[in-house]
Amino acid sequence: MAENRTPLMAGNWKMNLDHQQAISTVQKLAWTLKDAKHDYAAVEVAVLPPFTDLRSVQTLVDADKLDIRYGGQDLSQHESGAFTGEVSGPMLAKLGCTYVAVGHSERREHHNESDELVAAKVVAALKNGLSPILCVGEGLHVRKAGEQVPFTLAQVDAALNGLSAEEVAKVVVAYEPVWAIGTGEVATPQDAQEVCGAIRARIAELYDAELAGAVRVLYGGSVKSGNVAQIMAQPDVDGALVGGASLDPEEFGRIVRYQSHVTV
Numbered sequence: 001m002a003e004n005r006t007p008l009m010a011g012n013w014k015m016n017l018d019h020q021q022a023i024s025t026v027q028k029l030a031w032t033l034k035d036a037k038h039d040y041a042a043v044e045v046a047v048l049p050p051f052t053d054l055r056s057v058q059t060l061v062d063a064d065k066l067d068i069r070y071g072g073q074d075l076s077q078h079e080s081g082a083f084t085g086e087v088s089g090p091m092l093a094k095l096g097c098t099y100v101a102v103g104h105s106e107r108r109e110h111h112n113e114s115d116e117l118v119a120a121k122v123v124a125a126l127k128n129g130l131s132p133i134l135c136v137g138e139g140l141h142v143r144k145a146g147e148q149v150p151f152t153l154a155q156v157d158a159a160l161n162g163l164s165a166e167e168v169a170k171v172v173v174a175y176e177p178v179w180a181i182g183t184g185e186v187a188t189p190q191d192a193q194e195v196c197g198a199i200r201a202r203i204a205e206l207y208d209a210e211l212a213g214a215v216r217v218l219y220g221g222s223v224k225s226g227n228v229a230q231i232m233a234q235p236d237v238d239g240a241l242v243g244g245a246s247l248d249p250e251e252f253g254r255i256v257r258y259q260s261h262v263t264v
């Protein structure tokens, strides 16, 4: 973690928690962080609830003036139209979303999202003032073949293709080795650093070192309060995209508070 980048802890709830549970979860998270006197300027906090929860989360965040940011888990590449079941960038922007996950491995796998579609969704997010959390990462067979760096960089290349430096500055990249997602199989801090460092070096090659030094690169895959500090100690890891552990506000609070020895 470099000092000029604000760490981001983002909780991807996936298809969990209805809108009422979302309210109580965000309230508990806010109370937990308030009790711990959390400095939101030092570590940014975001949640990515299901679409059906976003209006409730927006209302709570606005009413209680919370510093917690929120966003969608996906968006359509289209602005509007006959796309049944889809949710557009303008709709997320209207709900006050800051972020939207794009290209999560579960979307790539279960919804056959190609690199081209992911790139179109990154553009759609940026066009609507949303910061895409671009998810990249290799499966187990790629890791076993030792090809994790070229595989992941090819996904980065495809997703950033054609973007200006100004646009890339708004992108957050999340490196999530698929074999470590929801498996309890966390990558070692060195595994995370290898690929996160390579992603930053690639952005420097494609653009310049200053931009590469400003873009946040997160790690995701079985992050918990017990392993987050070692992962965050790596120079090119700027935060975490947290799945399962973000459903428990106290545990997510401990992850957010990774720098502190205060028990929350």
Ligand SMILES: O=C[C@H](O)COP(=O)(O)O
Pocket: 012, 104, 176, 180, 181, 182, 183, 184, 220, 221, 222, 223, 241, 242, 243, 244, 245
């Ligand atoms: O988006 C989050 C990742 O898929 C990680 O999920 P996990 O923390 O449950 O392994």
